Amino acid sequence: MKLAELLYACFNCTGAASTCRNLSAVDLDWEGLIRTAADELILPALYVRLHELGIASQLPAEVVDFLCAVEELNLERNQAIFAELGTVTALLNEVGIEPVLLKGAAYYATGVYANPGTRFLRDVDLLISERQLPAAIEVLKHNGFDWDRHDRLGLFRHHHPPLRRSGSVTFELHHSLGMGICKSLLPASEIIDQSVSLEFAGTRVRVPSPEHLMVHLIMHSQIQHPYSERIWPPLRAMHDLVLLRRRFDGEMDWNRIERRFRSAGQSGVLDMHLLQVRETLGVKTPFPIRLSGLRSLRWSRRKLLRRLPALRFLDPVYMSSTVIGKRLLLLRNALSIPGGWREITRQMFTPRIYKRLITDAIAGRGR
Helix, strand or coil, X not given: CCHHHHHHHHCCCCCHHHHHHHHHCCCCCHHHHHHHHHHCCCHHHHHHHHHHCXXXXXXXXXXXXXXXHHHHHHHHHHHHHHXXXXXXXXXXXXXXXXXXXXXXXXXXXXXXXXXXXXXXXXXXXXXXXXXXXXXXXXXXXXXXXXXCCCCHHHHXXXXXXXXXXCCCCCEEEECCCCCCHHHHHCCHHHHHHHCEEEEECCXXXXXXXXXXXXXXXXXXXXXXXXXCCCCCCCHHHXXXXXXXXXHCCCCCCHHHHHHHHHHCCCHHHHHHHHHHHHHHHCCCCCCCCCCCCHHHHHHHHHHHHHHCHHHXXXXXXXXXXXXXXXXXXXXXXXXXXCCHHHHXXXXXXXXXXXXXXXXXXHHCCCC
């Protein structure tokens, strides 16, 4: 069994315990498995998961100690992030803004992850209305937060260039949930209007509705980041979906979610992702998915690329969406803003933009 498949088996919701008991019975490449878990953004959760399966005591002591240390260090890191989040949201509260927590921070605030050290947080995403965004940026800059001015195209994205201060985690202030189809699939104004206010990190924040949390998770995984129809979503994103369904069981209207994707012409994206989660983690799809005609071919293509990743170089749809698609959206955004064409012209003579194109084409799996 490949390391990735063994890792998936550990988080599988059906039959994981019997499969993972083999961890102690084989000469396993633990270093490779740990690297794979880190690549899949799931390493801090592995220690807790092995204990849930009741097999941690059967594994090499040095492996268990290492995973325990990773989980503890991630807990310390998350606590520092929550403290900094409290500082940021307190500053925003002072100017009358209750930011909407997105993704990982929202999962912690709503109890999707009960253990605060289990999920790795790369940064903190906050949604703020366009009307309030200038005031939010001003108060944070006045209190020591600044943005990396080397990213000249950052001003044309769906969020302000990431803000941070020395020793701080990065904060992204979003005014939209993405470019292109993302704006109509899940409008920022709708999330804000239907969000719920609560106390988190000692301040007032807002969290999206369960339905919006789910739509954003799937949309971000499959459309927004890093390319259309992401074929290799990290295990963490699929595990998020399982826990989100479990936390809000009975509170989500999947018929509404399915209609939302269908109205935006993205029902295939939704179906492919749900089928991928079912195949990887053994979770039933929330509604029946019929595979016929083009939908069946699409699913077969996805499975083939997952099994033989090198074929991505021969797939024009995959390569164009990986290398070109998102950049065209950014170009359109830039050209719609007065003076944006000047920055685009300058970027054409910047070597690193071409290095990034080559990197995206070669790496291609968008981890």
